[in-house]
Amino acid sequence: MLSIGQLQIHSRLVLAPMAGISDLPFRKVTRPFGCGLAYTEMISAHSLARHNRVTLKKLSVTRDDRPLGVQILGGDPEIIRRSLDILSGYAFDTIDFNAACPVTKVVSRREGAGLLKEPERLQRLIGVIVRNACVPVTVKLRSGWDDSSVNAVELAIRAQDAGVKGVCIHGRTRMQGYSGTVDYHIIRKVKKSLHVPVIASGDALTPVLIKNLFDETGCDGVAIARGALGNPWIFRETAHYLTFGKVPGRPGMDEIVGTMNDHLSHLIGFYGESLGVVQFRKLFAWYTRGMVAKRLRESAFRAVTRNDMLHLTAELQARCHS
DSSP states (O other): OEEETTEEESOSEEEOOOTTTOSHHHHHHHGGGTOOSEEEEEEEHHHHHTTOHHHHHTTOOOTTSOSEEEEEEOOOHHHHHHHHHHHTTSOOSEEEEEOOOOOHHHHTTTOGGGGGGOHHHHHHHHHHHHHHOSSOEEEEEEEESSTTOOOHHHHHHHHHHHTOSEEEEEEEETTTTTOSOOOHHHHHHHHHHOSSOEEEESOOOSHHHHHHHHHHHOOSEEEESGGGTTOTTHHHHHHHHHHHSSOOOOOOHHHHHHHHHHHHHHHHHHHOHHHHHHHHHHHHHHHTTTTSOHHHHHHHTTOOSHHHHHHHHHHHHHHHHO
């Protein structure tokens, strides 16, 4: 059980916000396999305040897609307030503020991980969100800007003082990006310094690595990002491993293909056939890593209709049964 303010979540495994990935179809696929709390894609406060059509579509939610958090990115207090006014009309259960995105164009605007270098400003922005939000607020941090400025403990304490109900920390600096070693030690120090829940992030790629995060940091939850790409079963498998100490067998080909077809159907229902099939191309590659010949993968990247993709998943299934 994971608690964020008054929000009670049945699982300690969280689907992290992923730009271009964690849309409604992706979340709908992960839910049956044990995903508790999930997040939308990262939402720009500027785009939301302008009522950008693409951004508003990212806020889509259904009754079975709960509990659900929304992650916002921004640096202007007034723009953030305006975006929160818009979000108040949606059924989100929590709001996460991104102070971790390492992308250069984000950092150059003094947003995302750029805020790691401005602790006081970060605290003020979090205070704006807490005072204007009607649901619990959390913050996503990194260990620091670089190895010479690892200040996650200070940032986390400031966030707690500003009123957050949880802290998610990625155990890498901004300069590391997504490479190098995850620093379990700094996550553990943050956990020991706070009384609100701490969610650990970084290389949560397998049940064994996720258990290591729990064991080495004492965290309350783990955010799964890349580990869920083409692998919604990671939630089910990790829950089993945490309970019984044994990693269960991987899903059979019938389940894999069935899930792929469900995902394709959700995408087409959400985006329309043309864009839905395009979106599924990268997912086909993730679902079939290490399983298919180069020819089949190249065919997937040329697919333009639902039937094109269904023929490929049928061929994949037939190969495994031959």
